[in-house]
Amino acid sequence: MVELSDENTNITAALILIGNELLSGRTQDANLSHLARRLNEVGIGLVEARVIADVEDTIVATVNELRAQVDYVFTTGGIGPTHDDITAESIAKAFGVSLIQHPEARRRLIEYFETRGVEINEARLRMANTPQGAELIANQISVAPGFYIDNVFVMAGVPKVMRVMLEEVLPRLKRGRPIDNVTVVCDLPEGTVAAGLRDIQSRNPELSIGSYPGKSQNGYRVSLVVRGTAGEQVNQAARDIESLVEELGGRVERD
Amino acid sequence: MVELSDENTNITAALILIGNELLSGRTQDANLSHLARRLNEVGIGLVEARVIADVEDTIVATVNELRAQVDYVFTTGGIGPTHDDITAESIAKAFGVSLIQHPEARRRLIEYFETRGVEINEARLRMANTPQGAELIANQISVAPGFYIDNVFVMAGVPKVMRVMLEEVLPRLKRGRPIDNVTVVCDLPEGTVAAGLRDIQSRNPELSIGSYPGKSQNGYRVSLVVRGTAGEQVNQAARDIESLVEELGGRVERD
Structure with a gap:
């Protein structure tokens, strides 16, 4: 199969699937094919996907390599409340910026927890952490947002949540000719x-x-x-x- | 999640899934999780997987990058008879060796086709092509073999065939402590x-x-x-x- 010529698929993307559970075989990925199809429909060509471990150095290196090569990098996974969710801090490090608690993300989370009588603790508020300068990606399912900084879009790993985040993101992207x-x-x-x-x-x-x-x-x-x-x-x-x-x-x- | 320490998972592997159909979303991968589980069972840690297109330069660069980093590289896809199957020639190029028609692979294919009354043509005999110096990986299902050269193991993309090839390969690998x-x-x-x-x-x-x-x-x-x-x-x-x-x-x- 030949490579599609540049003039036809001049908008390119890469996907980074972050999670030890994918590399241990515990979890079958369900995000790659969905993202690939949706990107194709709007004329963005997915040129590579990588599955990597929850290891900071690996995330930093992979994000920095790919964001220089393609128009858009998407990541899935590692934005929950537990110690193994290290995507936000890794992305901050990749961009050389501070990790902050995003005020609007914090507000949304606190409102959500208070409405449901869920304890507000440090772990849950970690889900408001974003790299300085990032913008939020709304999560219509479970509130904890994704975010984007420059051309890197950070989404949840849970397929249902990833899909609603992707729909939030798509209108913001340059589009090529549909494939x-x-x-x-x-x-x-x-x-x-x-x-x-x-x-x-x-x-x-x-x-x-x-x-x-x-x-x-x-x-x-x-x-x-x-x-x-x-x-x-x-x-x-x-x-x-x-x-x-x-x-x-x-x-x-x-x- | 922390990285497993070197002394425990000192045997590492990477997987390269080759195929435009995975990046277009047409085909849902079924090889990563199976390979991951089988490697884990024999104490080999899968540290990364990449999904790449049927593009020679990409295959060459990816194979050469990863084979220097891990103990074993596995590839799936691109070893059939059609023009878009370019894995064998790409691996030969990655190693800087010639592509040859492997005599034993050719013998097995011809015997298989003759027994079944299938026309022997140039496209079908392409499936005997291997890099100079490669050894065959038997295919108990449809005969057309995989191969390995140095630490790179080249297998079919069809899951059923990939699985039998993987079982041929596993006994040849160094094993770590099962995870x-x-x-x-x-x-x-x-x-x-x-x-x-x-x-x-x-x-x-x-x-x-x-x-x-x-x-x-x-x-x-x-x-x-x-x-x-x-x-x-x-x-x-x-x-x-x-x-x-x-x-x-x-x-x-x-x-």
């Missing part, structure tokens, strides 16, 4: 379509064409995916793939 | 246990203690996870957490 996807499903093995598919890719260098094998109950079920920002060209390449499959004696269905 | 896990589940919110949990972590710096919120139908359901290589110390810390929860008026269940 269209067409999937042609066929019943031929990959090795049969490979040569013709390579030709179609060669004729369309600005598109990204991928082949993903699967099996159905009756045999092969291979998904041939065309992606790109030029909608008509995507559709034409998909039609070319359908013709290829039919010439090779296969059957086509649209996914 | 024990105990999970204490309680019905208290994280903000209530946070202070006491921090104390227990402080008293046990060689353990990694994490707190993962969830909700049950009746309210909170927080998992407090103790990990480490010293089994009795892990168990003692878990008992301390159980006592903490009970002192705070909560109920405990072992996961």
Whole structure:
């Protein structure tokens, strides 16, 4: 698969999934694919994701490396009340600024706890900590906010909360041309379509064409995916793939 | 959560998930958590995972960065017959060696295709390509092998195939002390246990203690996870957490 050319996906993003539970296998990530799809829909290309441990030096180094490379960095995880939640202080360190208790975040948390009769303690108020200069990302589910500083957007790890935070963030981002996807499903093995598919890719260098094998109950079920920002060209390449499959004696269905 | 000390997890690994389909959100990864758990069971600590695109420069740079940092690098994806499968040539480039058609891989593929009456073509024989000097990783499911060169293990992306390849690889690796896990589940919110949990972590710096919120139908359901290589110390810390929860008026269940 070729790299989409710069002029089409000039807005790029990286995702940093922070959490030992992802690296121990305890927790199955559910954030990457959702974020990837939503970014694609608004024309932002996710170029890399990293899963890293709750280790300050690692978070600092990863954030600083990626924020210099892409338009937007998203992080998930590590913004709760317990000792292993160290994302806010790590981001502050990455930017070389102080960690402060954000007045508006503190106000929202205290109001939320008071309304529900929940004890206000030091651990809970840690969730108001942000790097100096950060802006809040509202959390419509459990109040404790995320935040952003420069091009780094810090969100919760709990998928439901991450999703509402992402929707808060998306309207603030520059958008590229939405990336269209067409999937042609066929019943031929990959090795049969490979040569013709390579030709179609060669004729369309600005598109990204991928082949993903699967099996159905009756045999092969291979998904041939065309992606790109030029909608008509995507559709034409998909039609070319359908013709290829039919010439090779296969059957086509649209996914 | 603290970093496990070097003497306990002196064997480290990184995983590189290669595939545009993971970064477009089309495909939900199913390999990271499985690999993480299996490595943990044999005392190898997964310290980072990266999801990258099918782009040669990216694969080369990522492999070369990580293979210098950890004991073992695993890759998944990009070893099929189609034009977007570029992992083998990228790994050859990372090591500065030629890409060759591995004679034994070629023999296995041809035998497999001949037995099944499948056309032997250039695309299918690409699956025999390996960097010069690589050794094969057997594939009990669909024959096309993975390979390893130095400390880099190249496996399929299809989860079922990745798993059989991983089982081929594990006996060849140095093993550390298995990492024990105990999970204490309680019905208290994280903000209530946070202070006491921090104390227990402080008293046990060689353990990694994490707190993962969830909700049950009746309210909170927080998992407090103790990990480490010293089994009795892990168990003692878990008992301390159980006592903490009970002192705070909560109920405990072992996961």
